[in-house]
Amino acid sequence: MAARKTTKKPNVSAEELKTYYREMLLIRRFEEKAGQLYGMGLIGGFCHLYIGQEAVVVGLEAAAKEGDKRITSYRDHGHMLACGMEPGGVMAELTGRIGGLSKGKGGSMHMFSKEKHFYGGHGIVAAQVPLGAGLAFADKYKENGGVTFTYFGDGAANQGQVYETFNMAAIWSLPVVFVIENNQYAMGTSQARSTSTKDIYHRGEAFGIPGEIVDGMDVLAVKAAGEKAVAHCRAGKGPYILEIKTYRYRGHSMSDPAKYRTREEVQKVREQSDPIEHVRELLLTGKHATEDDLKAIDKEIKEIVNQAAEFSKESPEPSVEELWTDIYA
Amino acid sequence: MATEILMPALSPTMEEGTLAKWLVKEGDTVSSGDIMAEIETDKATMEFEAVDEGIVGKILIEEGTEGVKVNTPIAILVEEGEDASALPEAAPAAAAEAEAAPAAVEAPAPAASSAPAAPKVDLSPDWPADAEMAQQTVREALRDAMAEEMRSDADVYLMGEEVAEYQGAYKVSQGLLDEFGSKRVIDTPITEHGFAGIAVGSAFGGLKPIVEFMTFNFAMQAIDQIINSAAKTLYMSGGQMGCPIVFRGPNGAAARVAAQHSQDYAAWYMQIPGLKVVMPYSAADAKGLLKSAIRDPNPVVFLENEILYGRSSDVPQVDDLTIPLGKARIWREGSDVTIVSFGIGMQYALEAADKLAEEGINAEVLDLRTLRPMDTGAIINSVMKTNRLVTVEEGWPQGSVGSYISSVVMQEAFDYLDAPVINCTGKDVPMPYAANLEKLALITTDEVIAAVKQVTYR
Numbered sequence: 001m002a003a004r005k006t007t008k009k010p011n012v013s014a015e016e017l018k019t020y021y022r023e024m025l026l027i028r029r030f031e032e033k034a035g036q037l038y039g040m041g042l043i044g045g046f047c048h049l050y051i052g053q054e055a056v057v058v059g060l061e062a063a064a065k066e067g068d069k070r071i072t073s074y075r076d077h078g079h080m081l082a083c084g085m086e087p088g089g090v091m092a093e094l095t096g097r098i099g100g101l102s103k104g105k106g107g108s109m110h111m112f113s114k115e116k117h118f119y120g121g122h123g124i125v126a127a128q129v130p131l132g133a134g135l136a137f138a139d140k141y142k143e144n145g146g147v148t149f150t151y152f153g154d155g156a157a158n159q160g161q162v163y164e165t166f167n168m169a170a171i172w173s174l175p176v177v178f179v180i181e182n183n184q185y186a187m188g189t190s191q192a193r194s195t196s197t198k199d200i201y202h203r204g205e206a207f208g209i210p211g212e213i214v215d216g217m218d219v220l221a222v223k224a225a226g227e228k229a230v231a232h233c234r235a236g237k238g239p240y241i242l243e244i245k246t247y248r249y250r251g252h253s254m255s256d257p258a259k260y261r262t263r264e265e266v267q268k269v270r271e272q273s274d275p276i277e278h279v280r281e282l283l284l285t286g287k288h289a290t291e292d293d294l295k296a297i298d299k300e301i302k303e304i305v306n307q308a309a310e311f312s313k314e315s316p317e318p319s320v321e322e323l324w325t326d327i328y329a
Numbered sequence: 330m331a332t333e334i335l336m337p338a339l340s341p342t343m344e345e346g347t348l349a350k351w352l353v354k355e356g357d358t359v360s361s362g363d364i365m366a367e368i369e370t371d372k373a374t375m376e377f378e379a380v381d382e383g384i385v386g387k388i389l390i391e392e393g394t395e396g397v398k399v400n401t402p403i404a405i406l407v408e409e410g411e412d413a414s415a416l417p418e419a420a421p422a423a424a425a426e427a428e429a430a431p432a433a434v435e436a437p438a439p440a441a442s443s444a445p446a447a448p449k450v451d452l453s454p455d456w457p458a459d460a461e462m463a464q465q466t467v468r469e470a471l472r473d474a475m476a477e478e479m480r481s482d483a484d485v486y487l488m489g490e491e492v493a494e495y496q497g498a499y500k501v502s503q504g505l506l507d508e509f510g511s512k513r514v515i516d517t518p519i520t521e522h523g524f525a526g527i528a529v530g531s532a533f534g535g536l537k538p539i540v541e542f543m544t545f546n547f548a549m550q551a552i553d554q555i556i557n558s559a560a561k562t563l564y565m566s567g568g569q570m571g572c573p574i575v576f577r578g579p580n581g582a583a584a585r586v587a588a589q590h591s592q593d594y595a596a597w598y599m600q601i602p603g604l605k606v607v608m609p610y611s612a613a614d615a616k617g618l619l620k621s622a623i624r625d626p627n628p629v630v631f632l633e634n635e636i637l638y639g640r641s642s643d644v645p646q647v648d649d650l651t652i653p654l655g656k657a658r659i660w661r662e663g664s665d666v667t668i669v670s671f672g673i674g675m676q677y678a679l680e681a682a683d684k685l686a687e688e689g690i691n692a693e694v695l696d697l698r699t700l701r702p703m704d705t706g707a708i709i710n711s712v713m714k715t716n717r718l719v720t721v722e723e724g725w726p727q728g729s730v731g732s733y734i735s736s737v738v739m740q741e742a743f744d745y746l747d748a749p750v751i752n753c754t755g756k757d758v759p760m761p762y763a764a765n766l767e768k769l770a771l772i773t774t775d776e777v778i779a780a781v782k783q784v785t786y787r
Contacts, residue, residue: 032361032362032380033380035378035380036337036380038337038338039335039337039338039339039399040335040337040338040399040400041338041399041400044341045341046341051362069534071530100567101567102565102566102567102569103567103568104567105564105565105567106565106566106567110562110565110566111566112562112565112566112569112570113569114569114570119530119533119534119570120562120565120566120570121565122558123557124553124557124558127526127553127554127557127558129526130522130523130524130525130526130527130529130530130554131526131527131529131530131533131554131558132530133526133527133530134526134527134528134529134530134531134532134533134534135530135531135533135534136530137527137530137531137534137536138530138531138533138534138535138536139534141486141512141531141536142535142536160522161522161523161526164518164520164522164523164524165523165526165527167518167520167523168517168518168520168523168524168527171518249362251375254339254340254341255339255340255341255343255370255372255373255375256373256375257372257373257374257375257376258376259373263364263376270362325568326563326564326566326567326568327563327564327602327603328563328603328605328627329563329568329571329573329626329627
């Protein structure tokens with residue numbers, strides 16, 4: 001991740017900036033807390049943290065309108081918080097409690113909210129790509145003007161079903177934004193070692209799908225690109241690809257020692273391109289907020305996250321009867 | 330306020346680890362994300378990051394210590410101005426702050442092995458006894474079922490290879506494009522994995538897709554979407570998001586198409602909680618069950634058979650023929666032996682029963698029609714009467730539908746059995762091409778007759 005070049009005086013209101021700051025900070029603090037609860041044994045199994053990638057979902061949510069849908073892979077906590085799902089419900093799902101969004105039966109990788117149009121949370125790499133195109137298919141069938149954000153990683157981009165989906169999304173002009181969250185590592189394999197093309201969005205050209213590269217550490221750049229992509233879809237022009245270059249600070253999952261990259265590489269991104277620091281700087285240098293204002297936001301977020309953690313510990317485990325429910329509608 | 334830093338669990342299976350190295354020392358200021366220590370887990374050496382900011386007040390576990398249990402305090406973080414030395418020595422008891430996961434629930438006691446009372450079985454007729462009947466092929470019955478459901482519900486659509494302009498690879502969708510147009514009868518590229526996923530996604534989005542696989546052999550390309558996405562999502566979402574979808578198409582052996590085009594998937598799909606699995610034999614059942622499957626709010630795998638498509642049988646001419654999923658049908662009553670089958674297996678079961686009757690053996694023939702949920706009550710009921718059981722299917726023997734039925738009968742009606750259950754299945758070989766070998770690989774009527782004679786000791 002190169003140092004940011006796009007930080008000029010942005011044409012954005014103080015309120016907007018504060019909203020992005022708050023939403024990104026919520027994701028980061030939430031994920032840090034999740035990591036802590038995992039360390040305490042309260043969260044089990046796989047747990048994939050979103051730290052470093054916050055600007056991607058916050059920027060794209062700013063470009064969405066009510067009724068638009070989103071679907072993603074197993075690194076999904078950030079997407080859920082960004083679309084307004086309750087932090088307590090997400091955290092309680094991580095701890096496997098009845099107050100979790102899936103009553104404790106889905107876990108970190110499998111959560112859903114019909115109300116917020118969040119369609120998961122999928123554990124099989126790239127399976128969500130045709131599913132997302134299917135959601136867009138339903139919107140087009142129902143002629144409701146909706147757009148679906150279908151997120152996947154640089155790793156998923158090597159699965160065949162992605163290209164099966166590109167082909168059908170193109171021939172059927174489906175209103176779907178394919179969001180490639182390129183954090184440069186598919187678990188422990190760098191993009192250079194796994195992927196024939198440097199810029200993955202180019203693969204869309206083979207199917208006639210336009211796309212572009214976006215700086216994923218700059219929430220304003222993400223938002224602007226998101227608005228362009230959504231406008232393309234809503235105009236009936238079919239799918240659009242956003243390849244958002246981002247970076248995850250933590251390992252692939254909690255048990256990843258991350259020996260495939262240097263500590264310096266991670267440190268450099270943190271110091272030079274952190275998406276939250278970026279907005280913080282814009283707020284302070286633009287005199288949109290004082291240090292004290294931001295401290296107050298930090299405190300407020302810390303409180304929300306602590307409450308979510310408390311809820312996730314206090315909520316009881318699902319009753320034994322839950323083993324046998326929700327298998328058939 | 331001072332906070333204890335606890336030995337973290339850094340993998341799904343870690344219970345203790347080695348504190349390999351401290352990267353901070355007492356008095357250092359740390360902020361969230363700083364690496365504090367290296368910890369060796371059961372899998373790897375991991376960096377351990379600070380979550381809170383503060384000053385390292387005291388290191389409680391020296392580096393190099395092995396076997397440090399998860400959740401043991403390893404250091405104390407203090408705020409500026411706080412004196413670490415004033416802290417009480419970390420009491421060992423404090424380590425237990427994290428709630429241990431509540432003990433696993435005891436497994437329920439196994440079902441009582443004594444002979445049970447006869448199960449309740451739905452023996453009601455599927456249509457009025459005075460309904461007018463007309464001969465129809467299975468192919469026509471399936472098409473009519475789809476057309477009727479598409480007329481009554483605008484959210485139902487059909488997708489698959491060659492279903493529209495070609496009128497169906499096996500002509501099952503003949504005429505549907507003309508009636509419903511290309512918005513609802515959709516030709517896909519040859520891309521099973523992709524279009525199955527798109528159809529499942531559209532079901533999450535509120536539609537009711539019918540996905541035709543040209544044959545179920547090709548659905549292996551899509552099986553992840555059928556099982557991981559369609560069947561499991563309702564459960565994983567705590568009941569929020571169901572998947573009303575039908576996956577249908579020919580299954581099992583056709584004729585002379587060899588190993589890759591001749592597999593029976595009944596036992597595979599039957600294993601999956603969250604799926605319903607239907608495998609009809611007659612035209613009336615094909616129609617009534619497909620209509621029910623399309624209306625069902627769950628994913629249904631509907632296994633047809635190419636050889637049966639052209640067979641005609643009576644279909645009741647009623648307004649809205651639906652047959653409930655999960656209800657077996659007794660084709661023939663008998664008292665000497667129960668033959669259970671489904672799909673094309675019924676052909677062998679019924680032929681065998683006819684021939685056995687000539688020899689004075691009275692077989693009761695049960696068509697399961699639905700494999701999940703399975704009407705095991707009907708099987709048990711019949712076995713309680715006949716005390717002997719033969720199952721018939723085209724699929725392979727290991728992990729077959731018959732082997733599941735055998736285990737259910739053993740557990741629930743063992744005391745009623747007068748002979749071991751025999752499973753008649755296809756042979757345990759890939760389907761050969763040569764005509765003579767193909768015949769040998771498939772189940773035959775003679776084999777069913779032989780099995781019945783064996784269990785009736787004739």
